[in-house]
Amino acid sequence: MTIADRQYVEFIEVQKSYDGEILVVKNLNLSMRQGEFLTLLGPSGSGKTTTLMMLAGFEAPTHGDIILDGRSISNVPPHKRDIGMVFQNYALFPHMTVEENLAFPLEVRRMPKSEIEEKVRRALAMVRLNEYGKRRPGQLSGGQQQRVALARALVFEPKLVLMDEPLGALDKQLREHMQLEVKHIHQSLGVTVVYVTHDQSEALTMSDRIAVFNDGAIQQLATPNELYERPENSFVAQFIGENNRLPGKVVLVNGAGCTVEVTGGGVVEALTVNVIGVGAQTTLSLRPERVRINPPNGACANVFPARVEELIYLGDHIRARVSACGQRDFVIKVPNAEGGVGLTPGADIAIGWKREDCRALDPS
Amino acid sequence: MPRAGGVERPSRPATQAMVSLATDIVRTADGVPLKVTLRRVDRARKLKAVALVVPLFLFILLSFAIPIGVMLFRAVDNPEIAGALPNTVAELARWNGDELPDEATYAALAGELQAAHKSKTLGLIGKRLNYELPGVRSKIMAIGRAVTKIEAGPYKDAVIGIDPMLGERRLWTVIKSAGEPYTIFYLLSALDFERTQDGDIVNVSADRAIFRDVFLRTMGISMTVTLATLVLGFPVAYLLASLPARTSNLLMILVLLPFWTSLLVRTTAWVVLLQTEGVVNDALMLLGFVDERLQLIFSRFGTIVAMTHIQLPFTLLPIYSVMKTISPTHVRAARSLGAGPFVAFWRIYFPQTVPGIAAGCLLTFILSLGYYITPALVGGPTDQMVSSFVAIYTNMELNWGMASALGAILLAATLVLYLLYNRLIGIDKLKLG
Numbered sequence: 001m002t003i004a005d006r007q008y009v010e011f012i013e014v015q016k017s018y019d020g021e022i023l024v025v026k027n028l029n030l031s032m033r034q035g036e037f038l039t040l041l042g043p044s045g046s047g048k049t050t051t052l053m054m055l056a057g058f059e060a061p062t063h064g065d066i067i068l069d070g071r072s073i074s075n076v077p078p079h080k081r082d083i084g085m086v087f088q089n090y091a092l093f094p095h096m097t098v099e100e101n102l103a104f105p106l107e108v109r110r111m112p113k114s115e116i117e118e119k120v121r122r123a124l125a126m127v128r129l130n131e132y133g134k135r136r137p138g139q140l141s142g143g144q145q146q147r148v149a150l151a152r153a154l155v156f157e158p159k160l161v162l163m164d165e166p167l168g169a170l171d172k173q174l175r176e177h178m179q180l181e182v183k184h185i186h187q188s189l190g191v192t193v194v195y196v197t198h199d200q201s202e203a204l205t206m207s208d209r210i211a212v213f214n215d216g217a218i219q220q221l222a223t224p225n226e227l228y229e230r231p232e233n234s235f236v237a238q239f240i241g242e243n244n245r246l247p248g249k250v251v252l253v254n255g256a257g258c259t260v261e262v263t264g265g266g267v268v269e270a271l272t273v274n275v276i277g278v279g280a281q282t283t284l285s286l287r288p289e290r291v292r293i294n295p296p297n298g299a300c301a302n303v304f305p306a307r308v309e310e311l312i313y314l315g316d317h318i319r320a321r322v323s324a325c326g327q328r329d330f331v332i333k334v335p336n337a338e339g340g341v342g343l344t345p346g347a348d349i350a351i352g353w354k355r356e357d358c359r360a361l362d363p364s
Numbered sequence: 365m366p367r368a369g370g371v372e373r374p375s376r377p378a379t380q381a382m383v384s385l386a387t388d389i390v391r392t393a394d395g396v397p398l399k400v401t402l403r404r405v406d407r408a409r410k411l412k413a414v415a416l417v418v419p420l421f422l423f424i425l426l427s428f429a430i431p432i433g434v435m436l437f438r439a440v441d442n443p444e445i446a447g448a449l450p451n452t453v454a455e456l457a458r459w460n461g462d463e464l465p466d467e468a469t470y471a472a473l474a475g476e477l478q479a480a481h482k483s484k485t486l487g488l489i490g491k492r493l494n495y496e497l498p499g500v501r502s503k504i505m506a507i508g509r510a511v512t513k514i515e516a517g518p519y520k521d522a523v524i525g526i527d528p529m530l531g532e533r534r535l536w537t538v539i540k541s542a543g544e545p546y547t548i549f550y551l552l553s554a555l556d557f558e559r560t561q562d563g564d565i566v567n568v569s570a571d572r573a574i575f576r577d578v579f580l581r582t583m584g585i586s587m588t589v590t591l592a593t594l595v596l597g598f599p600v601a602y603l604l605a606s607l608p609a610r611t612s613n614l615l616m617i618l619v620l621l622p623f624w625t626s627l628l629v630r631t632t633a634w635v636v637l638l639q640t641e642g643v644v645n646d647a648l649m650l651l652g653f654v655d656e657r658l659q660l661i662f663s664r665f666g667t668i669v670a671m672t673h674i675q676l677p678f679t680l681l682p683i684y685s686v687m688k689t690i691s692p693t694h695v696r697a698a699r700s701l702g703a704g705p706f707v708a709f710w711r712i713y714f715p716q717t718v719p720g721i722a723a724g725c726l727l728t729f730i731l732s733l734g735y736y737i738t739p740a741l742v743g744g745p746t747d748q749m750v751s752s753f754v755a756i757y758t759n760m761e762l763n764w765g766m767a768s769a770l771g772a773i774l775l776a777a778t779l780v781l782y783l784l785y786n787r788l789i790g791i792d793k794l795k796l797g
Contacts, residue, residue, distance in 0.1 A: 056696075056700055057700075058696055058699075077699075077704075077705075078696075078699040079699045079700070079701075079702050079703055079704050079705075079708075080702075081700075082702070083700060084700065084701075085696075085697065085700040085701075087693045087696070087697055089691065089693065091691065091693040091694055091696065091697035092697075093694060093697075093698075093712055094716065095715045095716055104698070104701055104703070104711070105701035105702050105703075108701065108702045108703045108704075108707055109702055152701065153700075153701075156701065162700075
C-alpha cells in the first residue's frame with residue numbers, strides 16, 4: 001500500500017442530531033485518499049455542510065468517529081486540526097489588509113517575521129494578487145476576495161482544505177473561471193480537498209470523486225463519469241444531469257437485464273440495477289441524449305411510436321418534448337448537426353434506445 | 365510609427381479643438397442644453413429634500429442652537445452697571461487707577477445713585493457689585509439712601525464721608541471693570557480665578573475655591589460610569605448578539621425595560637434600595653456580611669450605581685447593534701486558521717466591535733456630564749455635579765452670568781474631549797449599527 005492509497009480522512013459510523021429527534025447525518029461511512037478532490041454534492045438540508053462542519057471541528061458528531069491522518073480528531077479543537085477552510089462568504093477579516101489576513105494563520109503559529117513575509121508574498125503570487133496586498137477586503141471585487149480567501153486557507157500549508165460552497169456568490173462566468181483555478185491549484189499543490197456544493201456542473205468539473213448526499217445519507221460515491229453514466233438510484237439519476245423517468249413493474253428478470261411493463265403502456269428491455277425482483281415497482285431512467293429518432297431496424301432493443309409536442313432551440317442542441325409510452329414530457333436531446341434535425345411539432349415519429357442505456361432503478 | 369506621428373502632430377490640436385467645440389454643449393432632443401434640463405430636474409428634487417428637513421431644522425434652531433448661543437453670550441454679557449451708572453462709567457474711562465478718581469466722577473456717581481434710589485434700581489447695582497465684593501450689597505443700599513441728602517457739590521468728600529469704602533481704590537476698580545459691556549469675570553470665577561485690585565488674574569483663596577473640584581468630579585464620575593457600563597454591558601451585548609433570536613429578544617426586553625420607566629422613578633427606586641434602613645442594608649445585616657448599616661445612599665457609591673443603571677442601555681445598544689453585523693464565520697475562520705478561542709476573540713472579534721464601543725461610551729459619557737436629578741437625589745453634598753450648580757445659579761441666585769459661564773466651560777471641556785477622542789479613535793469610525 002503506497003502513501004497515495006492510504007486512507008487519509010475517514011468517517012466511521014458518524015451520526016449527527018441537533019434536537020435528539022431527527023438525524024441530520026445518518027450513519028456516515030466515508031474515506032478518502034491523500035491528495036484527492038472529493039465533493040459533497042446535494043440539495044440544501046441534505047447533511048453535506050454538517051458533515052463538513054464536523055470535519056472542521058465546529059460541530060461534534062453525536063455518534064461515531066472521524067479519523068484524520070491515522071488519528072481520531074473528535075476531541076481536537078478546530079484550531080489544532082490544521083485544516084484550511086474557505087467559507088461561502090469568504091469570511092475575510094474586514095479590519096485587516098489582504099497581507100494581514102494572509103499573515104494571520106502564520107502569526108498565530110508564531111513563525112518568524114521574515115518567513116511570514118516570504119510565505120505571504122508567495123501566496124499572493126499564487127492567486128495573482130501581488131499588487132493588492134495593502135488593500136482592505138472591502139476594496140476588492142468578489143472574485144479577488146475569493147482568491148484571497150483561497151490563499152489564506154492554503155498559506156499555512158494545511159494537509160486538508162475544506163471549501164463550503166466557495167463560489168456560490170460569484171456570477172456564472174467568474175464561477176467557471178474560478179472552478180478551473182481551484183482545480184489547477186489543487187493539482188499543483190497536491191493538497192486534499194473536501195468541497196461542498198449544490199451545483200452539479202461544478203462538482204462534475206472539479207472532482208476526483210463525488211459523494212451525492214440526500215436525506216442525511218450518501219446516495220452514491222463515485223467518479224463524475226461513473227455517477228452520470230451509471231447512477232445507482234433514481235435520486236442520483238435525477239440529481240446529476242437530466243433523465244426521463246418511466247415508472248413501471250418488473251415482469252421478468254434475466255441476469256443483467258430485465259423486462260419492465262411501463263405504466264403508461266409498452267414493454268421495455270432495461271438493465272437490472274436496483275430492483276427487488278419480479279413484480280416489484282421500478283423507475284426506468286433514460287438520458288435524453290441516448291434516445292434515437294427513427295432508429296434503423298434492429299439497432300435498438302426498444303422502439304416506440306411518439307408524437308413531437310414541442311421543439312426548443314438551444315444552439316448546440318435542440319430539445320424535443322414528445323409524448324411516448326403514456327408520458328407527455330418525454331425529452332429528447334437532438335444534436336444540432338449539419339442538415340438540421342428534420343422534426344416539426346405534431347409529427348409522428350419513432351423513437352428508440354438500447355437496453356444498456358435504460359436503467360431500472362428503485363421506484364420513487 | 366514615431367516618425368509618422370511626428371509629421372502629423374501639428375494638425376492634431378486643431379482637430380481636437382473642433383471636436384471639443386462640437387461636443388461642448390450637449391442638448392436634449394428638443395434642443396435645450398442638457399445641463400439646463402438637468403438643473404431643472406434636480407431643482408425639484410432638492411426642493412423636496414429641503415421641505416422635508418425644514419421643520420426639524422427650525423425646531424432645532426429655536427430650541428437648541430439659539431438658546432446655546434444666548435447662553436454663551438450671557439457668560440460674557442455685562443449690562444447691569446453700564447446701564448445703571450452710565451455717566452460714572454464714562455468718567456472712569458479717564459481714570460488711571462493709581463489714586464482716587466476726580467471730583468467729576470464722584471459727582472456723576474452721586475447723581476446716578478440718587479436717580480437709582482428714586483427708581484428703586486439700587487438693588488440691581490448692589491447685587492452685581494456684590495458678586496465681586498461680597499458684602500457690598502447692603503452698603504450700597506445704605507449709601508443710596510444717604511446720598512440723596514447731598515444737595516450740592518463738592519461731592520468727593522461728602523460721598524467719602526458716607527462710607528469710607530467709597531474712598532478706597534478697590535471699589536472703584538470693581539465699578540470700572542463691572543462697567544464694561546463684556547466681562548470675563550464669570551468665566552474666571554467658574555474656574556476659581558479672580559482679579560486683584562491691580563488687574564492680575566490669580567487663584568481664589570482655597571476656602572472659596574469649589575468649581576475646579578466640581579468639574580474634575582463631574583469628569584471623574586462620568587468616566588467611572590462610562591467604564592462601569594462598558595464592563596457590565598459588553599458581555600451582555602455579546603450574549604444578546606450570539607444567542608438565537610427567540611432568547612435574545614426576551615433578554616433584549618429586559619435590557620430595554622428601564623427605558624420604559626421614567627428616570628425619576630428609577631432614581632427614587634434606588635433611594636428605596638440603598639437607604640440606611642433599605643432593602644440592601646437589611647439583606648446585608650440579615651446575612652451577617654456587615655455588623656452595622658452601610659452608608660450606601662447620599663454617597664459617591666450610590667451616585668455611581670444609580671447612574672450606571674440608568675446609562676447601561678445607552679452603552680450596550682450601540683455595541684449590540686455593531687456586534688449583530690459581525691459575521692459569526694469570522695471567528696470560525698480564525699479558529700480554522702489556527703487561532704485559539706481567546707486569540708480569535710481578541711484579534712478578530714473585538715477590533716470589529718470598537719466602533720460600537722466608541723459610540724456607546726461617547727454617548728454615555730456626554731449624557732453623564734449633564735446629570736442633575738440623580739446626584740441630587742442619591743448623592744451627598746460632595747457628589748453634586750456641574751449641572752446642579754448651574755441650577756442653583758439659575759433658580760436660586762438668579763445669577764445667569766455665572767450659570768452660563770459654568771455651562772460654557774462644560775461645553776468647551778466636552779468639545780476638547782471630543783476632539784481628543786476624534787484624534788485617538790476617529791469619529792468616522794463611530795457606528796450605531
